[in-house]
Amino acid sequence: MELVERLRAASERTQSALGAQLTLPAVEWDVPWRAAEMISTLTHACIDRLRRTPDSAVVEANQLCDLILGLQQLAMDWYLHDTAMRGQRLADCAAGLSRLRGLPSTTSLVENACEELVLRCGFHRAVLSKVESRSWKPLILHDRGDSTEASWFSEWINQRVPLSATAPEAEMLSRRRPSLVYDTANAPVYRPLIVAAGQSRSYVVAPLVLGDDVIGFLHTDHHPLPRRVDEADRDVLWAFADGFSHIYERATLVERLRTQRDSVRELFFGAVDKIDQLCESGAESARGYEDTSAESGCGATRPVELTDREAEVLDLMVTGATNQAIADQLVITEGTVKSHVKHILRKYGAVNRAQAIAWALRDR
Template identity: 35%
Template sequence: MADAPHPDEITTDTELDRAIADVLTEMRVADPSRSTELGRRLVDLLDRRNAADANRTADIGTVAAGIDRAVRALDDASSSAELMRRACERVAELCSAKRVVLSRLDGDRIIPVTWFSADPGTMPSPPAEFDIVDGSPEAEALATNTVSVGPDVPVALQELLGVNGFTTAPVVVGGAAAALVHVSSPLDDTRRRALGVFVEVLGGCFERVGLESRRERQNALLHDSARRWAGDTDVDTAPPRGASELAPAQTDPDAAEQPLLDPLTDREADVVRLVLTGASNSAIAEELVITVDTVKSHVKRILRKTGATNRAELIARYQSGTR
């Protein structure tokens, strides 16, 4: 059997495991003098293994702390643009990468929208959009919803990412890939897993920001309708919170100037907001963490207060702003 390689000649964990196995196998049949030499070599290899394990543990701890910092940086992003900018910065830190590109998906097109460079003084021109190529790392990442590594950087991104390989990961929003992150280097297993965790959280953050944006638009619609019902044309004033932003309809023209004696409660206002989206009673119950029977009771009171005979009429009144 050929001599096992010296520990200094070993560069990978696989080679190290193989060398240890070879030494153990040879020791079973070696004479005493040879066994002594093999024993010393085995000690060297095991020391190398212990050191590698310790380094790996420390590296995993560093990456885990990086994931925590990266996720916390996304918490208070108030818009998709702010979220994308922060995401690129945090990915660069998490992956020890010099440059990161975040692109949105439009069918089979990849459209870069935000990017980060550790050296902004040498920032190239904005990258052009490009097609998803069959069999490419991008196609693989999208097909499997996993992180993928490739040796050949897409031409459109070479000025930004360089040409020495890259890593890409899909950002899944609402169950479908909506974006791709490109990192300017092939990542090792630990950092690929870290990137996978981060983009999963990022997808959830995009859902949150999108939901908050939709709610703001819905609340603005409700506020505008309520102001029109009250005869106030100044709809640019910031809407008050709670019951005052959802005034009940005035069905009697002569009562237009009368004060509202029975306004909607905060919870009823929440129910109306969801009714206007077309949500079912069960969906409203899940969103507000209440029972379906409670939702039904709220809807009955809302219909009574607004003078609407059913949900369809309620929705029509709010959308048209009529009394």
């Protein structure tokens, strides 16, 4: 606010000293991101007048020199302020990416990306979209304002938005660089969504890259504030989109590795179970095991010999565990559990699980 007031005063003082109404860049005083351009215009106007000032006009020349020095000091202060603010936003961006890096899946990454952009990176709204062929589909919106303000977005979720050749989004498919749209009224944007529904006056969009492909977009703006986006917004969004792309790619690879690990584990334990079954079948043949249940009609009359794995399965059966629960507990397949249950029933001469459990408890 102090810099804004100094800029106002410098502009009035310079134009008064020059006795002319200068054509200055349009500055929105809530966030005067074109302040540097205005200071440069005022400075060059003073320098031009100083060159045309006669040597005898010492007072006027001194006044112009004072104005030029004051404008240069103001330009330096604006630069330091902008640099500090940009550095702080980039630090907050890094903190947001660090939190996302700890999420467990790609799904949770997608669900939290827009929230981090809004809460940490200084934007008011953020939208994540996915790219499909020559179109993009909005997926998630996070709005800092009232949730009712985001009701318009529900009608556009997963709706196909065409990528015209002149659209800022289409340009990113080849350039893979963010685009800054300062005024949507004069830009070739998709107006039904961005202007009519979203009411965006100005926005920044950055690509999400996976490998060699652009898989999505991040759109951000400051709606409903009158503030327009600027180069700092573009740089912050670019840093976030680039970091998010790397995190998402890493999470995708980790998920694939986990899937392959589970498949290998399933094959390994399945092979071990098969070997156990073959060994058990050989042991039973060697002992010449005979089923006595048909003769007695009331279950086994002598202690039943179970393998270690069958004993583990039976212990869990007694607790009432299902085949799937037993498989999870013993880290084997459900089919292997069924095979063990079948062997247990046969050894006890039982017709169902309940009968086998009853006779097992009796023996104990």
